[in-house]
Amino acid sequence: MALQEGDFIRLRYTGRFDETIFDTTDEEKAKEEGIYNPRAEYGPVTVRLGSHHIIIGLEDELIGKEVGAEGEVDVPPEKGFGSHDDANVRSVPVSQFREKPKRGMRIEVEGREGVVVDVIGRRAVVDFNHPLAGKTLTYSYTIVEKVEDPIEQIKGLIKLYSGRTDIGISITDGVAELALPPAIVYDRRWMIWRGTLVREIFEYYPDIKNVVMKETFPRPEETKAAFEVPETEETPKTEETEE
Structure with a gap:
């Protein structure tokens, strides 16, 4: 069945300008091109078609395609990063x-x-223009699969916006609960994008009435303090042992 706006998909892609790769979901290719980011999560990304999670020119190319489709598309500036102003x-x-x-x-x-x-x-x-403003770009892509499970869809949105894969999700009786890892408030990227995530959850899932973010701090494991005096070959003399 042809993909349409509102569908979630997992997508592999590589973006080039003048044969120079500037973005890719392929870890090995990123290393080869010298653009590898050790903090990034590589592999297929989950996006919702019609929501501009990717640049418009690539998104337009994917709508109407079938799962498994592979191809390449040239993206003009007006459907990429805009003209140079x-x-x-x-x-x-x-x-x-x-x-x-x-x-x-x-x-x-x-x-x-x-x-x-x-x-x-x-x-x-x-x-202050985007570095790729005014440039025609070329994207190669593979549509890996369609994502149907709402929990997997939301996981994809979290990774897309924050890069995190360590947030648990459950949906029960109209409540979406996100289990947050300790100290996530110090993650600047998460704090910037979490509002957008919540807005999109309400927009895409009408049955969800509340989004709960629960941060849990497990009790740290007790460690044995090493207060014992280390053994030595010679035992210090005390008043009782002195002759």
Whole structure:
């Protein structure tokens, strides 16, 4: 059956620009191309078609395809990362940088990330456009399977947004409960995206009336403190042993 908007799928893909790979779900390919991220979870990703979990040009290509389909598609800028906007290129005083700016340096100014494209006197020219803005991209893909189980779908959304695979999920009587690992509040990516996750759960699953996030702290295992005096070849003398 042809895939349509609202379907969850598991997808393998690799994105290229001018034969240079910039994104892939293949761990070995990422290592070969020098873009491997040791903190990333590689392998097929779970996405919902029609929700723009992937760039529009690739998503449009997948809708109407069958499970198991493989292919390649060219994605123009308007369906990729947008056109290059000259208004997003600004001149910034070098005094705003912690270190001397150089061409090609990635920096953050007022919460926005950009790339230094030139340094003129005491000012740096910074491009805040996405690095792939204005470029036509090529994606190769394989539709691995359709995901029907709501729990597996939500697990896929959690991994998509936070990269985490250690959150347990149960759905009972209209309540979706997420079992959170200890100290997850220190995970910045999770804290940023959890609101989006909750919103999408309510949007995609009308029968779910409440989302409960439960953080559990197990009692740590007791360890035996080593207070014993280590044995030595010579025992210290005491008043009772002294002659």
